[in-house]
Amino acid sequence: MKIYEEKNRVVVENMKDFEPKHIFECGQCFRWNLEDDNSYTGVVFGKILNIKKEDDIIYFNNTNLNEFHNIWYKYFDLERDYTNIKNKLKKIDNYLEKAVEFGGGIRILNQDEWEILISFIISANNRIPMIKKAIENLSKNYGEYIGEFRDKKYYSFPSPKKMNSLSEDEIRKCGTGFRAKYIKDASFIVYRQNCDIYKYKNLDTDMCRKELLQFCGVGPKVADCVMLFSMQKYDTFPVDVWVKRVMEEFYLEESLSLNKIRNYGISKFGKLSGFAQQYLFYYARELGIGKK
DNA sequence: CGTCAGGTGCGAT
DNA sequence: ATCGCACCTGAC
Structure with a gap:
């Protein structure tokens, strides 16, 4: 390199x-x-x-x-050596080999905990374009102006302090819908109650998840995403509708509960669960696997 | 118009 | 523990 x-x-x-x-x-x-x-x-x-x-x-x-x-x-x-991770996953079975080859350029980003917490609260029962629009509105209206790039203005994601200063209605008007009160709550907890979510990554995966689940608007799937995308917890397996579809297509005979699919994934992929989930998700969504 | 989307909270079993 | 339902919002 x-x-x-x-x-x-x-x-x-x-x-x-x-x-x-x-x-x-x-x-x-x-x-x-x-x-x-x-x-x-x-x-x-x-x-x-x-x-x-x-x-x-x-x-x-x-x-x-x-x-x-x-x-x-x-x-x-x-x-991180992704070639090594990919080789290990490819050996598991032909399905994973295909998925890994399809999304071979994936890297799991190390993102900001606060921004990811709020972003994935917004993601619940929502579509990607809408999620992006809500985050963009929050940033444009309440973030700091950063500068211009190719004639477009850019704004940072609002801090916990700024977010906490907003009313639920102001948050809702950014397009967050019924999740506005969850965002308001999370902001209050992180800023006013001085809850240090930046220390969560030092906890083991189970404790980290338990802490995250205490936020209203954070369920099993959102907690797993926050852990995986901002807290370096790779031994977890977020199950959303796409992962459910691809797991049922590849591995499961019957329709299992989301939690059972999660446990199945973690027992099958172990420390590499998070990476496996990303390759499977990308494969399933790009190809529309299992979509009705 | 109803349906549905990268789920979750809530109340009932 | 597990299940069913409502939920902002906008695109189809």
């Missing part, structure tokens, strides 16, 4: 297991958008980053080598 800096960008050559489409469209993030030139622009940690892959070269636009090492290396999980 060769990394070097050019004018306002970092160029990475020969990086394995990194495909922007797979990373940004496997359901783990909501603030990355496809541009006309087939690049993706996102807001992360109050910064605007643009990613473009051409042949085997990846361009990290609007950043520098310092930020690359201090922020993006961790965010994109670049220290």
Whole structure:
């Protein structure tokens, strides 16, 4: 892997297991958008980053080598050997082999706990375009102005303090629907009650999950997503409608409860459950597996 | 118009 | 423990 800096960008050559489409469209993030030139622009940690892959070269636009090492290396999980993970998963069976090959460029991002908690509360019984719109509205209306990139203005995700200062109605008007009161509650708990969700990642997976489940609007699926996408808990298996479909298509004879599917996944995939879930989810959703 | 979407809370069993 | 139902909202 060769990394070097050019004018306002970092160029990475020969990086394995990194495909922007797979990373940004496997359901783990909501603030990355496809541009006309087939690049993706996102807001992360109050910064605007643009990613473009051409042949085997990846361009990290609007950043520098310092930020690359201090922020993006961790965010994109670049220290992890995904080839090794993929090889282990591929050996399990032919279904997983297909799914892993289909989404071979997936990386599980290390995202901000607070932003992910609220984002996945919004995701409950919701569609991706609506989730993205609600998060964008919250940021545009109540986040900090960051700057412009290609003639578009960008805003950070509102802090717990800012979110707590809003009324339920102001949150609702951003398009969050019945989840507005959950967001209001979570903001109060995190900001006013000084609950440090940034320490949850230090707990073991079961305790971490137990803590998250105490938030109203956080059920089993949302808790698993928050743990997996922002707290480095990889021995968990979020089961949503797509994972249920693909598991029933590949592994299960009958229709099991979501919790039983989760337990089945964790017992089958162990420490790699979270990675397996991502490959299966992306495969199922892109191909419409099991859709009625 | 009804249905449904990357679930969850709630009350009833 | 497990089950069934309502739920903001907008696209079909």
